Amino acid sequence: MPSREGAGGVLREHAHGNEPEAVAVAALDRRGDRREHKYRSSSAPPWNRLSESNKDERIRARVGVGQGNRGGCDKEGCERDGATAKKGLPAVKEMGGGDGGKWQASFACLAVRDDIGTYRRRGSDSYVLFECLADLFCAQSSLHARSPTFDLGRSPLFSRHQRPPRGDSGDKVLESIVAGRREAEMSARMQDNEKQTFDLGLFVGDLALDEDASSDDISLEGLQEELEECKNVEEVANILSKGTKLREYTKGVENNVRQVELDSIQDYITESDNLVLLHDQIRDCDIILSQMETILSGFQSEIGSISSEIKSLQEKSMDMGLKLKNRKGAESKLAKFVEDIIVPPRMVDIVIDGEVNDEYLRTLELLSRKLKFIEVDSMVKGSKALKDIQPELERLRQKVVAKVFEFITQKFNALRKPKTNIQILQQSVLLKYKYVILFLKEHGKEIYTEVRAAYVDTMNKVLSVHFRAYIQALEKLQLDIATATDLIGVETRSTGFLLRGREPLKYRSAVFALGERINILKEIDQPALIPHIAEANSVKYPYEVLFRSLHKLLMDTATSEYLFCDNFFGEESIFHEIFAGPFQVIDEHFNTILPNYYDAIGLMLMIRIIHQHQLIMFRRRIPCLDSYLDKVNISLWPRFKMVFDMHLNSLRNANIKALWEDDVHPHYVMRRYAEFTASLVHLNVEYGDGQLDLNLERLRMAVDDLLVKLAKAFAKPKSQTVFLINNYDMTIAILKEAGTGGGKLQEHFEELLKSNIGVYVEELLLEHFGDLIRFVKSNASEDTSTGAGKPSVAAVDPLVKDFANRWKAAIELMHKDVITSFSNFLCGMEILKAALTQLLLYYTRLSECVKKIPGGSALNKDLVSISSILYEIKKYSRTF
Numbered sequence: 001m002p003s004r005e006g007a008g009g010v011l012r013e014h015a016h017g018n019e020p021e022a023v024a025v026a027a028l029d030r031r032g033d034r035r036e037h038k039y040r041s042s043s044a045p046p047w048n049r050l051s052e053s054n055k056d057e058r059i060r061a062r063v064g065v066g067q068g069n070r071g072g073c074d075k076e077g078c079e080r081d082g083a084t085a086k087k088g089l090p091a092v093k094e095m096g097g098g099d100g101g102k103w104q105a106s107f108a109c110l111a112v113r114d115d116i117g118t119y120r121r122r123g124s125d126s127y128v129l130f131e132c133l134a135d136l137f138c139a140q141s142s143l144h145a146r147s148p149t150f151d152l153g154r155s156p157l158f159s160r161h162q163r164p165p166r167g168d169s170g171d172k173v174l175e176s177i178v179a180g181r182r183e184a185e186m187s188a189r190m191q192d193n194e195k196q197t198f199d200l201g202l203f204v205g206d207l208a209l210d211e212d213a214s215s216d217d218i219s220l221e222g223l224q225e226e227l228e229e230c231k232n233v234e235e236v237a238n239i240l241s242k243g244t245k246l247r248e249y250t251k252g253v254e255n256n257v258r259q260v261e262l263d264s265i266q267d268y269i270t271e272s273d274n275l276v277l278l279h280d281q282i283r284d285c286d287i288i289l290s291q292m293e294t295i296l297s298g299f300q301s302e303i304g305s306i307s308s309e310i311k312s313l314q315e316k317s318m319d320m321g322l323k324l325k326n327r328k329g330a331e332s333k334l335a336k337f338v339e340d341i342i343v344p345p346r347m348v349d350i351v352i353d354g355e356v357n358d359e360y361l362r363t364l365e366l367l368s369r370k371l372k373f374i375e376v377d378s379m380v381k382g383s384k385a386l387k388d389i390q391p392e393l394e395r396l397r398q399k400v401v402a403k404v405f406e407f408i409t410q411k412f413n414a415l416r417k418p419k420t421n422i423q424i425l426q427q428s429v430l431l432k433y434k435y436v437i438l439f440l441k442e443h444g445k446e447i448y449t450e451v452r453a454a455y456v457d458t459m460n461k462v463l464s465v466h467f468r469a470y471i472q473a474l475e476k477l478q479l480d481i482a483t484a485t486d487l488i489g490v491e492t493r494s495t496g497f498l499l500r501g502r503e504p505l506k507y508r509s510a511v512f513a514l515g516e517r518i519n520i521l522k523e524i525d526q527p528a529l530i531p532h533i534a535e536a537n538s539v540k541y542p543y544e545v546l547f548r549s550l551h552k553l554l555m556d557t558a559t560s561e562y563l564f565c566d567n568f569f570g571e572e573s574i575f576h577e578i579f580a581g582p583f584q585v586i587d588e589h590f591n592t593i594l595p596n597y598y599d600a601i602g603l604m605l606m607i608r609i610i611h612q613h614q615l616i617m618f619r620r621r622i623p624c625l626d627s628y629l630d631k632v633n634i635s636l637w638p639r640f641k642m643v644f645d646m647h648l649n650s651l652r653n654a655n656i657k658a659l660w661e662d663d664v665h666p667h668y669v670m671r672r673y674a675e676f677t678a679s680l681v682h683l684n685v686e687y688g689d690g691q692l693d694l695n696l697e698r699l700r701m702a703v704d705d706l707l708v709k710l711a712k713a714f715a716k717p718k719s720q721t722v723f724l725i726n727n728y729d730m731t732i733a734i735l736k737e738a739g740t741g742g743g744k745l746q747e748h749f750e751e752l753l754k755s756n757i758g759v760y761v762e763e764l765l766l767e768h769f770g771d772l773i774r775f776v777k778s779n780a781s782e783d784t785s786t787g788a789g790k791p792s793v794a795a796v797d798p799l800v801k802d803f804a805n806r807w808k809a810a811i812e813l814m815h816k817d818v819i820t821s822f823s824n825f826l827c828g829m830e831i832l833k834a835a836l837t838q839l840l841l842y843y844t845r846l847s848e849c850v851k852k853i854p855g856g857s858a859l860n861k862d863l864v865s866i867s868s869i870l871y872e873i874k875k876y877s878r879t880f
Contacts, residue, residue, distance in 0.1 A: 340373040341385055343392055351400050356407045361435050364400065371397060371443055401444035404436045408451055412458045422462065426564045434568045441570070452569065456577045463557065464581035471589045473531030474550060479540040482511045482599040488672040488699075489650030489706065491658045510542070512672045514601060514679035520544055521605070524612045528553040543597065544605040551613055551632075554586065555625065559617075562624040575624050583628060590632070594639050600647065600676070603640040604683050607633065611687070644695055647676065651702035659706075660713040664722040665823045666730040667710060673703045674731040677745065678738035685739060700745055718767070721760045722821045728753040729827045761835045764817065768810040769839065772799055776845045793855050800850065800862045803843065807864060811836065811872060829876075836873045843869060 230236040239249060268275075350363045371393060374386055411430055415422055440448035510517060529549040534541070558579065565574045597603065610633045617625055651673070659669060677696055684692050707727055711720040728749050735746045765773050779791060815832055822828035844866060850859050 337385075340370055341383075341389055343370065343389065343396065348396065351396060352403075356404065356433065356436070361433070364404075364435060364439050367393075367396065367400065368439055368442060397443055401440060401447045404440060405444075405447045405451060408433065408436055409454055412451075412455050415458050415462055422459075423560045426560070426568075430568060431564070437569060452574065455569075456574060459561070459578045460581040463561075463578065464585050467554075467582045467585045470531065470553060471550065471585065473535070474529070474546045477529070477531060477534050477540050478546055479542050481542055481602060484598050484646075486511045486598060487650035488512065488647045488676060488703075489652075489654035489659070489669060491655070492668060510601070511599065512601070512679070513675040514682055517542060517544065517601065517605060518682065520548055521608055521612065524548065524609065525616065526552075528556075542602055543593065543599070544602045544609065547606050548609050550586070550589075551609065554582070555613060555617060557582075558625050559620060559622050562622055572624070579624075590635065594635065597639065598643050598646070600640060600643040601679050601683075603636055603643060604680060607636050607640065608683060608687070610636065641695075644699075648695075648699050648702055651699070651706050654706050656706075656709050656713065660710055662714075664714070664719050664726060664821060666726045667707070667723075669710075670703065670707060670727040670731060671734075673699070674734035678734045681735070681743075681745070682738040696745065700748065718760065718763045721756050721763060724756045725753060725760060725827070725831070726821075726823055728756065729822075729824050733824070757831055757834060760831060761838055764814055764835050765839055765842070768814055769803070769807075769842070772803055772846060773842055775799055776842045776849070779849055791849070791853060793853055793858065796846075796850055796853060797859055797862075799846070800859050803846075804862050804864050807869070808872065811839075811876070815876060832876060833873070836876065840866070840869050840873065 239246075347363055347366060350360060351367060354360050354363070374390060374393065411433070414420065414429075415425060437448070437451065440451060529541075529546070558575070561578060562572070562575045565578070566572055610629055614626070614629050614633075617623070617629070651669075654669070659667070661667070677699065680692060680696060707724065711723045714720045714723060732746060732749050732753060735749070762773075775791075775796075814835060818828040818832045818835075819825075822831065843864070847863055847866070850863065851857075853859075
């Protein structure tokens with residue numbers, strides 16, 4: 001762009017001769033003073049009204065303008081005119097046309113071109129807009145050079161009618177500018193053609209042309225087609241219809257164009273200040289952006305160098321991190337190795353000179369880890385450090401083993417002291433040092449074997465002595481219930497009973513009856529007996545009570561010892577070695593008791609006690625006594641079977657003469673059998689032992705045979721029947737006391753009782769009303785309606801009168817007979833009731849027979865009414 005001393009100075013020289021020139025010069029002078037001027041939205045150029053958000057549209061608009069047609073301006077001419085202006089040519093006097101408009105356009109073109117070069121060198125996009133303005137000014141200069149009648153003020157580019165509306169988008173502004181440039185170029189070409197050879201023949205071939213028009217160079221080819229195409233154009237149609245001369249019309253158009261050009265120049269001059277200010281602002285912005293670009297470029301280069309440095313540092317950091325990780329891993333392994341292999345002096349002091357306490361045990365654990373470490377880890381065995389430390393560790397191990405052996409054996413010896421509570425000593429003292437045993441087990445196996453043997457020997461002897469003393473104390477409390485002669489089929493006058501007559505009667509009756517002995521099963525989990533307390537109270541117990549107490553003590557001791565051995569030694573097999581002695585002591589005791597034990601009820605109670613003890617140990621989940629309890633159970637069953645067979649053989653081989661007594665009341669043998677059977681049935685209710693049921697059935701068959709033999713010893717059939725009824729009734733009553741377990745045995749005896757009661761009723765009625773019973777039975781089967789064998793009144797009359805005279809007395813005798821014959825009053829009353837009912841039945845049949853005899857009505861006065869007999873029966877029923 002020309003300096004203010006160049007183009008600006010020339011314009012100022014001509015400012016006074018032309019007002020537009022003065023305005024232009026003033027605008028150029030104020031370029032440096034209006035940088036802070038702000039455009040009003042109404043006066044800013046159209047391309048500057050685009051908002052900041054439409055920055056892309058502004059760039060496209062500037063690029064579009066820069067790429068438009070720049071024809072119409074002779075660059076050399078513009079530069080030449082600018083140079084002339086710098087040399088100080090005369091001032092231009094006119095703005096409307098001629099050389100004045102030409103020079104002014106040339107100066108403007110030169111100034112804009114100068115700025116274009118500057119912005120190009122800076123790399124800014126702002127040169128595009130200025131290049132467009134330069135093209136416009138060059139186009140004006142060219143038109144003035146070619147035709148003095150063409151003026152930039154009339155150019156359609158800056159015509160008020162062609163100016164794009166304010167407020168449109170950036171694309172419309174650019175389109176308006178481009179369209180204006182194209183119209184300016186077209187106008188320039190038309191004026192050039194008009195200056196050379198402008199003729200109407202260019203448009204209409206058949207019209208008359210002026211004389212100065214030259215048509216030799218004009219071709220009318222295709223004119224007709226163009227006229228056909230333009231016939232619908234309103235302007236062309238008007239011209240052709242009115243017959244207007246083309247030269248005059250052209251002059252009119254030229255005048256209009258000149259006026260438009262002048263108006264356009266005026267508009268540009270009006271907006272010149274804003275354009276200059278915009279140019280300054282763009283340049284300042286471009287400078288700032290250039291500086292920012294330089295700064296950002298510096299930043300970019302610095303960031304690039306920093307990025308490479310960061311990458312290098314990152315690689316170094318990763319290498320250092322990997323090295324650190326490897327060193328930490330090596331350090332941890334090395335530290336663990338050193339920690340596991342070295343023997344601190346403090347450890348040596350504690351192990352050799354310290355007391356065996358909690359700290360000593362913790363030190364043993366640490367020493368054990370070191371010993372295991374050098375034994376297990378294969379890598380350690382090849383290290384040189386091991387060669388230095390291994391002899392020291394071995395000497396330290398030997399010292400520890402010797403010291404803990406002496407310590408633990410002293411604790412074991414404390415168990416041998418009299419009146420020592422073994423369980424408390426084990427739980428409160430020995431268990432605290434169980435790690436000593438574990439240490440010996442792992443690092444001193446030969447010493448551990450000695451310690452184990454010492455404990456086994458100690459506990460074996462201590463427990464054997466305790467159980468032997470306890471059994472001896474229990475034997476003093478034993479009460480003998482039965483002997484070899486206390487059998488069901490043995491007579492009471494035997495020597496054995498006489499010799500044992502000093503024993504209380506309740507104990508002698510317990511030979512066959514269960515009684516209160518069943519309570520031992522309800523007290524199965526009670527504490528064991530304390531012998532000296534019972535001995536001080538002079539109390540003796542059946543052997544099953546002592547048996548339960550002994551095994552209760554055995555279970556508690558075995559449970560405690562089993563748990564201690566498992567916890568202290570970690571072995572279960574050591575228990576059986578310890579209890580071999582106590583089991584032997586108990587077996588010796590049983591081998592002494594069982595061969596001389598004849599109490600079948602006591603044996604069955606002991607069998608049930610063993611079963612309950614097995615359940616207790618099962619609930620405790622202690623299996624150590626399973627084999628022992630099974631062995632005891634197996635030894636009790638054969639002994640029970642042997643004693644039971646002794647009772648069975650006593651019934652089968654009983655001496656009838658020795659057992660028979662002239663007494664119809666229940667026999668003592670049958671009572672023994674009933675009590676014995678009821679006891680066994682009661683003990684078998686919850687167990688359902690089929691073998692025991694078979695043995696009881698065998699015993700029942702034997703007692704049935706014996707009872708029938710004893711009944712036949714009576715001379716009278718009535719006495720035999722009464723004897724059987726009394727024994728059956730007693731047996732049923734005793735079996736009922738045993739509960740529902742009587743089962744088939746009870747049903748069997750109930751059937752026998754029922755049949756014998758029927759026999760007794762018939763015998764009783766024959767004894768007191770024999771004639772009446774025989775007459776009714778003899779005539780019951782005969783057909784009285786035929787008259788054959790029909791009894792006469794004379795034959796029936798004695799029977800009727802005899803019954804009427806003594807029936808009440810006979811019933812009273814029957815009552816007394818029943819009362820004296822049956823020991824069970826209720827059973828006797830039932831029998832009497834049955835007899836009276838049968839008597840009423842017989843007498844009813846007699847009354848019916850009398851009614852059917854001819855002339856029998858004469859006997860009605862002697863017949864006893866049925867209601868009277870029923871009343872008498874009810875009277876005896878009320879006494880039951």
